[in-house]
Amino acid sequence: GDSVTQMEGPVTLSEEAFLTINCTYTATGYPSLFWYVQYPGEGLQLLLKATKADDKGSNKGFEATYRKETTSFHLEKGSVQVSDSAVYFCALNYGGATNKLIFGTGTLLAVQP
Amino acid sequence: DAGVIQSPRHEVTEMGQEVTLRCKPISGHDYLFWYRQTMMRGLELLIYFNNNVPIDDSGMPEDRFSAKMPNASFSTLKIQPSEPRDSAVYFCASRSTGGFSYGYTFGSGTRLTVV
Numbered sequence: 001g002d003s004v005t006q007m008e009g010p011v012t013l014s015e016e017a018f019l020t021i022n023c024t025y026t027a028t029g030y031p032s033l034f035w036y037v038q039y040p041g042e043g044l045q046l047l048l049k050a051t052k053a054d055d056k057g058s059n060k061g062f063e064a065t066y067r068k069e070t071t072s073f074h075l076e077k078g079s080v081q082v083s084d085s086a087v088y089f090c091a092l093n094y095g096g097a098t099n100k101l102i103f104g105t106g107t108l109l110a111v112q113p
Numbered sequence: 114d115a116g117v118i119q120s121p122r123h124e125v126t127e128m129g130q131e132v133t134l135r136c137k138p139i140s141g142h143d144y145l146f147w148y149r150q151t152m153m154r155g156l157e158l159l160i161y162f163n164n165n166v167p168i169d170d171s172g173m174p175e176d177r178f179s180a181k182m183p184n185a186s187f188s189t190l191k192i193q194p195s196e197p198r199d200s201a202v203y204f205c206a207s208r209s210t211g212g213f214s215y216g217y218t219f220g221s222g223t224r225l226t227v228v
Contacts, residue, residue, distance in 0.1 A: 036219075043117075043204055043219040089156070100169070101146070101206075101217055103156045 002027045004090050006104035013080055013111050021075040021107045023064075023090035031092040033057075033066050033073040038087045038106070047075075047088070080111045117220035119205050125226045131193040134223045136205030137186055146217065147180055147190050148204040156204075162188065195227045 007022040025033065032051045036044040048057030053068035062077045073090060090104040118137040126132050138145045146161040160170040165182045173180070177196070182188040192199055202224050206217040 043221045044206075045219070046217075100158055100161070105155045 002031070002092065002102055004092055004102055004104035006088075006090050006107050008107070009087075010108040010110055013109070015082055015111055015113050016079045017111075019075070019077040019080045019084075019109065021088055021090075021109070023073045023075065023104060025071050025073065025090075025092050027071070027092060030068075033064070034091045034093075034101075035062070035064055035073070035075050036089040036091060036103075038089065040086070044089065080109070082111045082113055085109055085111045117205055117207055117218050119203075119220035119223050121223060122221065123224045123226075125228065126195055128196055128227055129194045130227075131191065132195045132199075132225060132227075134190040134203050134205075134225070136188045136190070136220060138188070138205070138207030139218055140186065142207035142209050142218070143185070144208050144217075145182060145188050146206040147188070148206065148219075150202045150204060150222070151200075159190070192225075195225075197227045200225055200227050 003026045005024050013019060032049060034049045035047040037047045038044045047062055048059040048064055050057040050066035053066050056063060056065045062075060064073050064075045066073055075088060087106045087108050089106045091101050093101040117139055120135045124132060143164050147159040149157045149159055157172055159172045160180045161168055162182045165185060178192055180190045190203060202222045204219050204222045206219045208217045
């Protein structure tokens with residue numbers, strides 16, 4: 001079945017370091033891909049998305065490119081801040097009859113000053 | 114728009130008691146989803162509705178769990194009787210029919226503690 005695999009956390013970085021959080025997926029069709037962020041004590045917020053191969057989603061300095069050939073959607077940011085500390089979830093879904101948003105297990109990012 | 118609204122934010126109850134969690138989706142959204150989040154199992158989809166009709170409840174863990182959506186602006190998730198292993202954060206999310214490529218909008222969640 002369809003699934004999403006994320007790198008294990010926690011990821012601990014110093015402020016202004018480069019961030020990569022790996023995400024790969026298994027899907028039978030052509031899903032849309034998402035990154036969600038969850039700050040402590042809050043719900044999930046959509047961070048960015050990509051709907052087809054080679055699309056790049058970007059928001060708040062974060063980027064991810066939909067790579068069909070490697071079935072990946074890695075999250076990157078050039079310079080992290082303490083305020084980026086949160087749990088990041090990679091997810092996929094399809095339209096039509098299959099409506100489930102399938103999440104990865106989440107990756108905790110801790111940015112130290 | 115106020116977003117997806119869940120209540121209560123926190124609930125502490127004793128084992129064996131009935132618990133009811135509430136959700137108001139975004140107006141105009143015709144899909145509503147209930148998720149449960151725990152450290153051990155991550156985010157699990159429990160059930161989802163389309164136009165107030167339950168479509169897939171395969172994620173509901175036991176008969177102790179039930180969900181309803183009496184109208185387009187309100188849904189409940191009930192646990193009766195509650196058990197300590199039900200302790201988790203429960204999220205409600207909604208989206209519109211054409212909005213699958215735009216992701217879901219999540220509520221702030223209800224943190225349930227069963228003692």
